[in-house]
Amino acid sequence: MKAEQKEAMIKNWYKFSAGGVSVIGLAIVLLIILLAVFAPVIAPYPEDAGAVVKFAESSQAPSMEHIMGTDTMGRDVFSRLLISLRGSLLMGVLVLAIAVPVGFVVGVLAGYYKDTWVETVLMRIVDIFLSVPALVLALAIAAILEPNLRNSMIAITIMWWPWYARLSFGVASSLRTENYIVYAELTGAKLSHIIFKEFLPNTFDQILTKMTLDMGYVICMGATLSFVGLGEQPPMPALGNMINDGVKFLPEMWWLAIYPAVTIIIIVLGFNLLGDGVGNIFNVEGK
Amino acid sequence: MGDIILEIKNLKKYFPLADGRTVKAVDGVSMKLYKGETLGLVGESGCGKSTIAYTVVGMYGASGGEVLYKGTDLAKKGYKRTLKQKGEIQIVFQDPGSSLNSRRTIEKSMEVPLDIHDRMPKEKKTERIEELLEMVGLPKEYKSKMPRNIGGGERQLISVARALATNPELIILDEPTSALDVSVQAKVINTLIELQKKLELSYLFITHDLSLMRNVATRVAILYLGRLCELAPTTEFFHGPLHPYTQMLLSSIPVVTEEEEAIKPGQIISQGEIPSPVNAPKGCTFHTRCRDCMEICKTEMPVMTEVEPEHFVCCHKYKAKG
Amino acid sequence: MEEKTNVLEVRDLSVSYTVANVKTHVLENVNFSVEKGKSVGIVGESGCGKTTTMRAILNVLPSNGTVESGEILYNGENILNMPNNKLQDYRQKGAGMIFQDPSSALNPVISIRNQFLEALKYAHKDKKLTKAQLLEKAAKALEQVSLADPDRILNSYPFQLSGGMRQRVCIAITLAAERQILLADEPGTALDVTIQDQILRLIKSLVEAGELSVIMVTHSLGVIRQVTTAVNIMYAGTIVEGGDTKEVFGHPMHPYTQALMDCLPKLTGNGIAKGIPGRIPDYSSPPGGCRFAPRCPYVTDRCLNEKPVPHETGGGHWTSCFKAEEGR
Numbered sequence: 037m038k039a040e041q042k043e044a045m046i047k048n049w050y051k052f053s054a055g056g057v058s059v060i061g062l063a064i065v066l067l068i069i070l071l072a073v074f075a076p077v078i079a080p081y082p083e084d085a086g087a088v089v090k091f092a093e094s095s096q097a098p099s100m101e102h103i104m105g106t107d108t109m110g111r112d113v114f115s116r117l118l119i120s121l122r123g124s125l126l127m128g129v130l131v132l133a134i135a136v137p138v139g140f141v142v143g144v145l146a147g148y149y150k151d152t153w154v155e156t157v158l159m160r161i162v163d164i165f166l167s168v169p170a171l172v173l174a175l176a177i178a179a180i181l182e183p184n185l186r187n188s189m190i191a192i193t194i195m196w197w198p199w200y201a202r203l204s205f206g207v208a209s210s211l212r213t214e215n216y217i218v219y220a221e222l223t224g225a226k227l228s229h230i231i232f233k234e235f236l237p238n239t240f241d242q243i244l245t246k247m248t249l250d251m252g253y254v255i256c257m258g259a260t261l262s263f264v265g266l267g268e269q270p271p272m273p274a275l276g277n278m279i280n281d282g283v284k285f286l287p288e289m290w291w292l293a294i295y296p297a298v299t300i301i302i303i304v305l306g307f308n309l310l311g312d313g314v315g316n317i318f319n320v321e322g323k
Numbered sequence: 324m325g326d327i328i329l330e331i332k333n334l335k336k337y338f339p340l341a342d343g344r345t346v347k348a349v350d351g352v353s354m355k356l357y358k359g360e361t362l363g364l365v366g367e368s369g370c371g372k373s374t375i376a377y378t379v380v381g382m383y384g385a386s387g388g389e390v391l392y393k394g395t396d397l398a399k400k401g402y403k404r405t406l407k408q409k410g411e412i413q414i415v416f417q418d419p420g421s422s423l424n425s426r427r428t429i430e431k432s433m434e435v436p437l438d439i440h441d442r443m444p445k446e447k448k449t450e451r452i453e454e455l456l457e458m459v460g461l462p463k464e465y466k467s468k469m470p471r472n473i474g475g476g477e478r479q480l481i482s483v484a485r486a487l488a489t490n491p492e493l494i495i496l497d498e499p500t501s502a503l504d505v506s507v508q509a510k511v512i513n514t515l516i517e518l519q520k521k522l523e524l525s526y527l528f529i530t531h532d533l534s535l536m537r538n539v540a541t542r543v544a545i546l547y548l549g550r551l552c553e554l555a556p557t558t559e560f561f562h563g564p565l566h567p568y569t570q571m572l573l574s575s576i577p578v579v580t581e582e583e584e585a586i587k588p589g590q591i592i593s594q595g596e597i598p599s600p601v602n603a604p605k606g607c608t609f610h611t612r613c614r615d616c617m618e619i620c621k622t623e624m625p626v627m628t629e630v631e632p633e634h635f636v637c638c639h640k641y642k643a644k645g
Numbered sequence: 646m647e648e649k650t651n652v653l654e655v656r657d658l659s660v661s662y663t664v665a666n667v668k669t670h671v672l673e674n675v676n677f678s679v680e681k682g683k684s685v686g687i688v689g690e691s692g693c694g695k696t697t698t699m700r701a702i703l704n705v706l707p708s709n710g711t712v713e714s715g716e717i718l719y720n721g722e723n724i725l726n727m728p729n730n731k732l733q734d735y736r737q738k739g740a741g742m743i744f745q746d747p748s749s750a751l752n753p754v755i756s757i758r759n760q761f762l763e764a765l766k767y768a769h770k771d772k773k774l775t776k777a778q779l780l781e782k783a784a785k786a787l788e789q790v791s792l793a794d795p796d797r798i799l800n801s802y803p804f805q806l807s808g809g810m811r812q813r814v815c816i817a818i819t820l821a822a823e824r825q826i827l828l829a830d831e832p833g834t835a836l837d838v839t840i841q842d843q844i845l846r847l848i849k850s851l852v853e854a855g856e857l858s859v860i861m862v863t864h865s866l867g868v869i870r871q872v873t874t875a876v877n878i879m880y881a882g883t884i885v886e887g888g889d890t891k892e893v894f895g896h897p898m899h900p901y902t903q904a905l906m907d908c909l910p911k912l913t914g915n916g917i918a919k920g921i922p923g924r925i926p927d928y929s930s931p932p933g934g935c936r937f938a939p940r941c942p943y944v945t946d947r948c949l950n951e952k953p954v955p956h957e958t959g960g961g962h963w964t965s966c967f968k969a970e971e972g973r
Contacts, residue, residue, distance in 0.1 A: 050666065224406050237426030534909070537913075537914050
């Protein structure tokens with residue numbers, strides 16, 4: 037058994053790394069996670085994440101003391117960037133932690149009860165959510181609620197779950213006639229058994245792949261909301277509001293906007309490459 | 324003959340089509356299954372053999388007629404039968420690829436019936452699963468394997484073991500070996516025969532393979548377009564097939580020895596196509612392909628007649644004689 | 646003695662696949678030939694290399710497949726190193742193929758008429774035939790496969806035909822294109838037994854009439870016995886026994902063939918053998934000697950260490966087995 041597991045792991049690594057770049061994706065993601073977790077330790081000026089004003093050091097270009105320069109309040113951009121990674125990752129994790137289970141249950145139920153009113157009701161609701169452009173929907177929800185990090189997460193979650201419903205619907209509706217499902221029904225299995233013990237393991241591959249890819253997009257979406265002022269509120273740093281602060285001083289003080297922007301690009305790229313590799317392990321087609 | 328475990332009376336199952344027509348998948352079939360025997364239900368595609376099986380096991384409710392299991396009518400119940408009945412009537416499906424969940428271990432798949440019918444502590448459950456595996460001749464280490472790591476025949480044996488978990492009395496075998504190689508089929512079939520003797524199981528064996536039925540069935544029933552053509556004890560059936568369709572079917576089987584060639588009613592050459600069950604021919608449904616077709620066959624439906632003890636045939640030729 | 650001409654000859658063919666950096670040796674020294682106007686069967690269980698052989702004959706091995714050695718001669722020319730245009734010619738005019746499932750072989754949205762024209766245009770491109778002449782050939786071929794009313798068939802789409810009719814259409818296309826070889830991959834397995842019987846009789850009569858040479862690949866011993874004149878029994882990528890069909894079925898020599906015959910349920914009854922213990926070997930490290938040795942009831946040390954070579958036993962019947970060779 038041990039040998040079999042080892043063999044399976046080697047095989048999975050082979051499939052994962054076959055594309056080459058997925059290893060880079062993995063490295064980027066690991067780096068981002070480490071930086072976020074240890075941000076307070078690594079950051080040279082952790083106190084700069086808050087409402088600190090150091091006029092003496094304001095608006096400095098990148099140097100040895102401040103490798104990404106300082107902002108107009110004299111706060112270290114590198115430190116603020118590190119701290120903002122935590123909020124971004126937290127957002128990605130929490131949004132998916134809610135959107136995925138909700139979407140899964142709704143989608144599987146609709147797929148399992150295909151051609152009945154259950155499917156009609158659930159999937160029409162899903163379609164309505166999907167028909168409104170994602171950003172517009174998130175903006176609208178975030179604008180109605182009080183602007184803060186928590187509410188921006190709620191907004192993104194509401195626009196994100198239908199994608200998982202659609203994914204799970206596809207899997208469940210194609211599997212529902214499989215004999216092992218029919219067998220479970222005939223033997224008297226409960227609905228919860230069929231959803232969580234039969235459908236869940238079969239949907240897992242595709243969901244995990246999509247989740248990895250989506251992490252980057254959720255973080256990007258969170259940054260968009262905070263860019264327009266609907267996310268984390270100043271003085272707390274977030275990738276979006278840092279860019280927003282910085283664009284006013286372009287191009288002279290380029291470091292204010294460019295560093296957070298590049299960070300977003302790297303995050304999205306990292307999760308994308310990683311997601312491709314995960315998809316290769318499970319032979320899931322790119323979305 | 325012993326006790327009757329299952330009696331099907333004038334069973335009908337119609338499926339409506341989107342365009343308003345209906346498919347008469349099963350149209351008035353009656354037969355009995357005795358305790359401890361194997362009844363072979365044989366026919367080509369569209370003959371309704373699987374529909375009968377699925378109605379008996381509860382996937383469909385019947386459109387008409389009765390399915391009496393130990394005297395209780397289950398025909399219209401579908402999934403709404405009692406848990407005890409669900410446990411006593413089990414099914415083994417054809418496709419070894421789809422009968423087990425590919426993402427769960429053998430043990431997890433085998434826990435499904437145990438969790439529903441026979442709740443027990445974890446250690447006892449593992450013990451029971453090992454015991455079931457042993458019954459079908461598989462090593463107990465198989466419980467931690469994934470379906471993709473074992474062969475098709477072994478997967479079918481797991482399906483059998485899983486069916487045995489609820490202590491069934493009647494097992495529907497829906498072409499359990501038709502997707503397997505013959506060397507593998509042999510093992511599965513021999514295991515099924517052994518289990519039947521040991522546990523006094525009754526089998527309703529659905530298949531298109533008459534050669535297999537020769538070696539497995541106690542009695543054989545031939546279906547054509549939703550109706551029974553002939554029903555007889557196996558030995559009698561193969562030595563004196565009466566219905567023209569049965570004769571055509573037998574003579575179409577590719578065989579491998581001269582002795583077998585001698586048994587085939589050699590003169591009958593297969594002709595014509597199987598009509599669609601949506602508009603089955605009037606009168607005897609087989610008359611369009613029958614070489615002995617008479618005028619009466621085109622208009623009047625023949626009825627099942629017992630021409631010899633326990634040998635039933637549904638054909639005007641024999642009705643005229645009797 | 647009458648001179649034999651081989652339309653197709655497979656010599657010492659070995660093929661391997663590479664999956665996840667692991668090399669699997671699927672075919673090992675496969676030899677057989679097809680005489681003009683004869684039908685040859687290749688029979689074996691799933692995973693024995695039938696499909697790989699078939700793909701090699703059409704030179705359509707998947708990209709991870711490699712021909713390790715051997716050649717496939719079509720009218721004396723090796724198709725494995727033919728230039729592309731010649732290979733195209735060979736596929737269009739040399740060998741036609743019918744499949745297990747006739748519904749996948751015909752494009753569902755193209756009428757039968759256009760499918761014929763497509764195939765025939767290429768096959769007869771040197772002769773500069775008109776469309777009417779091509780359709781005439783099509784109609785004649787449809788009559789040859791006993792499809793009455795060719796016009797109606799030509800005007801229909803595949804879904805309007807039954808499975809048996811579609812299989813006949815596929816055969817008719819091969820006939821009309823005047824291809825020499827019909828590669829039949831499990832023909833009729835997806836059809837009902839009474840319909841399969843009709844298709845097999847048709848193929849047999851076409852071969853006997855000298856219209857076609859047939860290579861039939863199947864898992865069904867019965868089908869092979871009914872249709873072919875020569876048979877090759879394949880096990881784990883090697884041909885273990887071959888020769889005249891009647892001879893081989895009358896006196897199977899190789900332990901694998903014998904076991905296979907015993908496993909088949911017979912119309913005469915008497916039960917079924919216990920099956921063959923074990924399973925086909927792992928192709929990434931196949932047995933060093935006879936590939937059947939690990940499952941063979943008559944295995945000796947020699948079988949485990951030495952590869953058996955074909956041994957004639959008379960009547961155009963040979964087998965690769967030390968037991969037969971040593972007369973045990």
